[in-house]
Amino acid sequence: MDDFRYVEGELFCESVRASEVARLAGTPCYAYSRATLAAHFGRLEAAFAPIAPLICYSVKCCSNLSILRFLVGLGSGMDVVSGGELRRALQAGCDPQRIVYAGVGKSEAEIRLALSLGIGLFNIESEMEFENLSRLAKETRTRARAALRVNPDVDPKTHRYTSTGKRETKFGVDIERALAFFRTYGADPLVSLKGIHLHLGSPIYTTAPYLEGITKAIALIDALGRLGITVDTLDLGGGFGADYESEQSPLAAEYASAIVPLLEPRTRGAAPLRIILEPGRTIAANAGILLTRVEYVKRSGDRTFAICDAGMNALLRPSHYGAFHFVWPAAPGITMTPPRRARELVMPGLVRTEVVGPLCETGDFLAEDRMLPPLERGNLLAVYTAGAYGMTMASRYNSHPLPAEVLVDGATATIVRRRETYEDLVAHELS
Ligand code: LLP
Numbered sequence: 037m038d039d040f041r042y043v044e045g046e047l048f049c050e051s052v053r054a055s056e057v058a059r060l061a062g063t064p065c066y067a068y069s070r071a072t073l074a075a076h077f078g079r080l081e082a083a084f085a086p087i088a089p090l091i092c093y094s095v096k097c098c099s100n101l102s103i104l105r106f107l108v109g110l111g112s113g114m115d116v117v118s119g120g121e122l123r124r125a126l127q128a129g130c131d132p133q134r135i136v137y138a139g140v141g142k143s144e145a146e147i148r149l150a151l152s153l154g155i156g157l158f159n160i161e162s163e164m165e166f167e168n169l170s171r172l173a174k175e176t177r178t179r180a181r182a183a184l185r186v187n188p189d190v191d192p193k194t195h196r197y198t199s200t201g202k203r204e205t206k207f208g209v210d211i212e213r214a215l216a217f218f219r220t221y222g223a224d225p226l227v228s229l230k231g232i233h234l235h236l237g238s239p240i241y242t243t244a245p246y247l248e249g250i251t252k253a254i255a256l257i258d259a260l261g262r263l264g265i266t267v268d269t270l271d272l273g274g275g276f277g278a279d280y281e282s283e284q285s286p287l288a289a290e291y292a293s294a295i296v297p298l299l300e301p302r303t304r305g306a307a308p309l310r311i312i313l314e315p316g317r318t319i320a321a322n323a324g325i326l327l328t329r330v331e332y333v334k335r336s337g338d339r340t341f342a343i344c345d346a347g348m349n350a351l352l353r354p355s356h357y358g359a360f361h362f363v364w365p366a367a368p369g370i371t372m373t374p375p376r377r378a379r380e381l382v383m384p385g386l387v388r389t390e391v392v393g394p395l396c397e398t399g400d401f402l403a404e405d406r407m408l409p410p411l412e413r414g415n416l417l418a419v420y421t422a423g424a425y426g427m428t429m430a431s432r433y434n435s436h437p438l439p440a441e442v443l444v445d446g447a448t449a450t451i452v453r454r455r456e457t458y459e460d461l462v463a464h465e466l467s
Contacts, residue, residue, distance in 0.1 A: 037279045038322040039069040040420070042373040047366035047418055051447040054327055054366040058416050061440040061451050063329040064346030066427050068098075068452075070106060070445040072323035076288075077110050080276075080315055083292035087303045087311045090156075092136050094274050094316030095121040097424035098324065102443050102452035104128030107319070113156070115274070115314035119146040122153070132156065136271060136312060138185060138233065140165075140206050144172065151178040157312070158182040159233040159271065161208055166221050166229070173226040183231025183271055184218070186211045188252040192237030192245045192275065195357050201236035201249060208233070214256050218265050230266060232256060235273025239317055241285060243294035246272070250298050257302075257309075270299070271312035278321030280360050280421045282376035288318070317424040324423020326351050326439070327366060328402070330415040331394065340389050342411045347393010347400040349436050351422055352429045355399045363391050363403040367416040372409050377420055381407050391417065395434045427453075435461055 039050045047054040049067050057067045080091060092113040095104065099121060104114065105128040113134030114125035125135050137150050138159035147169055150158065160166045160182050173180050187208035190201045200207040209217055214232075222229050234249050250272065257267045272295070277285030302309040328346035335341070353359035362377035374381060387410050391403040402419055411417075430438055437456030442449050 037282070038072040039075075040325060040418070045369075045373060047364075049325070049444045049449075052444050052449045054325070054418055055416055057442050057444070057449050058327050058329070058367075060449055061442045062455055063327050063416070063439075064344075064350045065327050065440040065442055065455070066324055066422065067327060067442045067444060067449070068100075068103060068320075068324045068423055070443060072423075073103065073106060073319060074110060076319045076323065077107060077112065079288040080313070080318065081111070083288040084296065084311075084313065086296050087299050089272075089311040089313045090134060092134065092312055092314050093319060094314050095124060096428055097316030098320040098426070099124050099428050100441050100443075100452050101128050102450075103320070104130070106443075113312075115316070119143070119149050122146070122150060122155070126153065136183075136233075136314065138235065138314075144168070147172050148176060151176055151180060154178070156181065157231060157269065157271065158227075159185045159231075160229075161185045163209070163217065163220070166217075166224075166227065170221070170224050170227045178226070180227045181231070182227050182229045183233040183269055184209060184214060184229065185233040185235070186214050186253065186256065188234060188236070188249045190236050190245050190249045190252070192240045193242065194237045194239055194275075197357060198239075199237040201234065201245070207235070211252055211256060215259060215263070218260055219263070222265050231269035231271060232267055233271040233273065235314065236275055238275040239277040239285070240275040241277045243286065243291055246291065246295055247298065250295060254298065254302070266307065267309070268307065269310045269312065270302075271314065274314040274316050274318075276315050276318035278317045278421055278424065279377070280321075281362065281378050285318070319424075321421045321424035324421075324426060326419040326422040326426060328417050328419065330411050330413055330417060332413055333411050340387055342389050342391050342408070342415075342417075344391060344393055344402065344417060346419070346439065347395045347402065348397070349393065349395060349431050349433045350439050351402060351419060351426050352431070353425060354402050354404075356429075361403065361422060362420040363406060363408065363417055364420075365409055365411070365415050366418040369415070379406075383407075385409065387411075394436070432456075432461060437461055
């Protein structure tokens with residue numbers, strides 16, 4: 037699953053003690069394992085090898101430049117959703133041809149930037165957006181390649197906030213309108229519309245939604261073919277799961293064994309279909325932990341609170357989605373090693389604990405109702421599976437500076453984003 041292990045009651049990230057990372061960078065901080073990032077990327081690449089997809093890492097999940105650079109070095113392209121992410125991908129050395137750009141609200145300035153760079157694919161989410169792109173291509177005397185993001189009305193069986201492929205969401209164009217869309221825009225002289233894009237939701241823990249979505253996409257491609265319209269690219273989006281609890285998610289090979297047979301015949305022959313994947317979480321989530329220190333322990337009513345230096349400002353997922361993140365002490369002194377990462381652990385001596393942050397909201401928690409070893413002021417805690425949608429969704433709420441980020445490679449820990457200072461907090465304000 038990852039490269040975070042306990043050795044004699046002490047957590048290691050690869051060969052570096054978590055306590056050493058905390059000493060180096062202070063807390064709260066994110067620690068990422070390069071080995072885990074590489075392993076997850078490699079597993080996806082191997083599992084989907086028969087259809088040789090272009091893997092475009094989804095920048096939104098963890099966008100630190102050092103991580104992007106590392107993934108580009110492994111051969112990854114990038115999936116971006118804003119001008120800011122586009123700039124990051126470029127700065128990380130990504131070939132613009134290997135960048136795909138989705139998002140329902142691309143601004144004129146963002147489209148101009150992407151056109152000037154000659155990115156690989158615009159994933160178009162509405163008729164109006166296509167017309168805007170075409171107009172801007174004409175004005176700037178550029179050309180573009182585009183895919184239509186279809187909304188296939190498939191239930192990904194995940195959190196309402198992150199279900200994107202159902203009809204009632206704002207994403208893509210209803211699949212029933214796709215034929216008309218291609219008829220209207222398929223012959224645009226400047227924007228070559230030859231792709232279909234899907235992204236059903238995130239995370240998707242079974243293969244069934246992919247099968248349903250891809251089957252609908254293939255039927256659409258065939259229907260377009262009958263009209264003489266060729267589709268040469270199918271972008272399947274992301275959504276592959278991660279292990280928030282031990283062995284919670286299908287392996288890359290399991291997703292692939294369902295998806296590859298549907299697509300493999302299409303990727304061969306005279307007019308092969310090019311496949312794109314946009315994985316984020318499945319690469320980065322298990323590659324990162326959040327390290328936070330217990331400031332105080334107190335009882336309120338019949339509950340025990342461990343008040344930490346990180347809360348919803350550092351990791352929003354528990355508070356925003358009710359997401360489960362396994363939490364356990366990281367440093368020596370507490371010798372109980374968790375047998376697995378689970379909601380309910382049955383071990384002697386555990387105390388029911390609320391792991392909360394310092395912010396002025398009752399919704400500010402990292403873990404509710406969790407059985408943990410008795411905690412004390414100064415204990416270092418690890419919040420697991422925090423590599424995706426952790427730092428990228430962090431905020432400065434209550435004027436807490438953003439955490440540091442550390443990338444571990446074997447026995448070496450490098451600060452790849454310094455902790456913000458109080459000066460940083462007010463740097464953009466004009467007095
Ligand atoms: N492609 C598109 C078009 C997307 O919108 C997303 C994620 C991805 C790819 C990558 O999905 P992944 O492989 O990481 O599941 N903040 C939420 C997740 C929101 C996902 C948004 N889109 C969370 O913390 O769970």
